[in-house]
Amino acid sequence: MQRLPDTSLTVALASGGRALFGWGQDRHLTADLFDAINQNTRATGQWGKSKAPKIPPFPRPEPKKKAPEKQAKKRRSVAEIYKQFQRR
Template sequence: MQRLPDTSLTVALASGGRDHFGWGVDRYLAADLYDALNVNTRATGNWPKGKAPKFPAWPRPAARAKKKTAPSDKPKRVGVADIYKKFTRR
């Protein structure tokens, strides 16, 4: 599948589920901008007692956990001789 919009349901399901539906580059950028403004406000504000409040981050969909492969699951290295044997075996 190529050239699908990043906000499509197919891309969302491939990314981790329906929570990702509608989350394209523009929405991630807007959420990052919101968080950056909160960090800037927290860093430059004149807060009473010198303690800045904690601003919540914009909620984002959780990323799908990657499967860990066991060392025994690694494919065996194939050399040129092995490939030659497969093609000449008839």
């Protein structure tokens, strides 16, 4: 997968799911910049005696969570495997 645009569906599916379609490097940087400006506003704003307002972060897509790994299979001896083939 070389030279595919980072906003392509193939890259999105490889990165975590269809929700990431259209989310290229530029969109991620824009969302990070938006959050950084909001944090700077909260930190340096003149709020007086009141608390700084909670500014919600830029909405980002949530990639699909990977399924939990299955437990390791129980080791079997050669005799057990042979018995399984004899049942057929």
